[in-house]
Amino acid sequence: MLPVEVKTAADARAIVEERGLTHVKVGVFDVDGIMRGKYMSREKFFSALDNGFGFCDVVLGWDSNDQLYDNVRYTGWHTAYPDAPVRVVPETCRAVPDEGDMLLFLGEFAEGAEAVCPRGVLRRVLKRAADMGFSVSAAAEFEFFLFDETPHSIREKHYRGLKNLTPGFFGYSVLRSSVHAEFYRDLLTLCEAMRMPLEGLHTETGAGVLEAAITYSEALEAADRAALFKTFTKVLAQRRNLMATFMAKWSHDWPGQSGHLHVSLKGKGGKAVFHDPGKPSNMSDTMRWFVGGQQALMPELLAMVACTVNSYTRLIPGFWAPTDATWGVENRTCALRVIPGSPKSQRVEYRVAAADINPYVALAAAIGSGLWGIEHKIEPDPAVVGNGYAVKHPAKRQLPRSLGEAASRLAKSKPAKALFGEDFVHHFASTREWEEREARRAVTDWQLARYFEII
Structure with missing residues (x-):
């Protein structure tokens, strides 16, 4: 068997x-x-x-x-x-x-x-989808940096002066992936064996950074795959005297690491309900309301997606990460990217997510907010065309700028409590408030360099 x-x-x-x-x-x-x-x-x-x-x-x-x-x-x-x-x-x-x-x-x-279980909250969201007549397909894609380090060496170096697996900016490099073909092969083989197959694996822009796109599946299975991928990529690296990090942004000098989520819905008989060739960009009414709900609730649910203090160092202009709850068609400067195509490929990419996500919780937020949009027929703003960073957006679309602010918004969100349960919202928001409080206790290198002598 x-x-x-x-x-x-x-x-x-x-x-x-x-x-x-x-x-x-x-x-x-x-x-x-x-x-x-x-x-x-x-x-x-x-x-x-x-x-x-x-x-x-x-x-x-x-x-x-x-x-x-x-x-x-x-x-x-x-x-x-x-x-x-x-x-x-x-x-x-x-x-x-x-x-x-x-x-x-x-x-x-x-x-x-079960009320506070991450896998449990996603199952409840998917039951809501099923009760509405939908099944949900999803997939995650992760960027992660590799280092020629061990758990001991990074601590001995105090996480400074680390040796990246490869140097320099070199996205989509066949040279890098061929030189380190053994690791790529081992990772591809591992993912096949553990039922989290990859559609793509390549270098991204940065020293030693890879991007892996996990093959799409039913949404709960997609979350299992994503969570297992993060765990066992780190296991594989460490067993080969390397280290992988899925921090949202590990260094000021390099771009952040995304954990984008792709989502689509099917209706009765497996019909793709996001696709309507008679509508602009093939977006059905259902898909438009789904995007509308995602956009409307993103500022309230951001703590479920940008879940660490470090997450917010990535959400700055010009680094392929959004700063407002925006959407556009094939627009990578937006928080939500609508990808038009065939009935099979039409989907929305939830681009605000970084590699540090808890896949169960982040998918619950991405899917739950979309379902809320369908239920309430929420119309999104006009699609952003061109550079989303250069457009002034309404204040209600501004994303929280810190984990503490995001946790406070989540704790007060009535839609969140309706979608995920009051017990989950209280528990998760409280854990994020704790995380931000722990960060405030830290005396950072930046603080020492800025204040030690001069202040």
């Missing part, structure tokens, strides 16, 4: 027995999109397939540095960090090529924890 054939708990048992595994790898994705997991014995795994298993809910109550939130109500010292129930999702079964016959299964939080 192949991992792709696993659909049920019985299938999961069969493939584990067929491979003679004593343990399997099980993981969940936390609020920041970081995979947390463990090896589980076969006996316990078989039991978990039927009854679920407990996972300490601290993984929903701490940040990316394992520091405990002091402002969330779901969990904390006041609840004593009990186990939260997790259900195994058999159809997420993947091979782990660098570990022999090892298998990986994803889990998702259940019962009360």
Whole structure:
């Protein structure tokens, strides 16, 4: 049996027995999109397939540095960090090529924890789509920098003077990809084996930066693929004494790293509902309202997409990243890029997203806001033509300029609470407020250089 054939708990048992595994790898994705997991014995795994298993809910109550939130109500010292129930999702079964016959299964939080579970919030949005008569296809594409460094060396260097895998600006370089063909081959092979195949892989503009476009699929599967891609690209690099970063912007000297999301809808019988050849740019009414909803809610939902303090260093004019909630047809200076084409290829690209996204949460925002637009028949502004940075946009389209501002907007958003649930909005906004507060405590190199002597 192949991992792709696993659909049920019985299938999961069969493939584990067929491979003679004593343990399997099980993981969940936390609020920041970081995979947390463990090896589980076969006996316990078989039991978990039927009854679920407990996972300490601290993984929903701490940040990316394992520091405990002091402002969330779901969990904390006041609840004593009990186990939260997790259900195994058999159809997420993947091979782990660098570990022999090892298998990986994803889990998702259940019962009360489901309200704040990243995978759970996307499932709720997709159920909303299904109730409206739509299925959703999606795909992510990520830019990431590679370094000739190790986890130890970057710390010894204090993250300064790092050696990029390759030097200079060299986008779409056949020279670079051929010289380092072994890594490209290994990554392509890994992605095929783990059911997150790539449509494209090439160098981007920057020292050691690559861009990978993951093949589109049903939206929940697309989020699984995106989250696994980020995790196992880093694993692959480190196993080869390299490091990959998916920060939104790791250096003032280089462009930021995108994590663009492509989304389209289908209706009954698999009909592509975004495409209407009788309309400008083939945009159906449904697609226009979808874009209208995305544009209208983007300032309120930005914390779900630009989710780190670092995200906002990328959202500046002239660096291929938007500063306002704008849209245009084949316009890469806008936050939303409508891509006209055939019924199969017509889609919207959610370009405000960076590589640091939690794919589940970001896709929930991108899809949920579009569905809200369809429900309320929200008309978008006129499409931007030409340089979107040079156009003065209404104040209501201005995106928050910091994570703290974005978190405050999300916490107050009535549409967000209707789309994602009040518990999720409170929890996620609180975690982003914590993240911004942690940043304000830091004394940066910039502050030292600016104030140490002169002030």
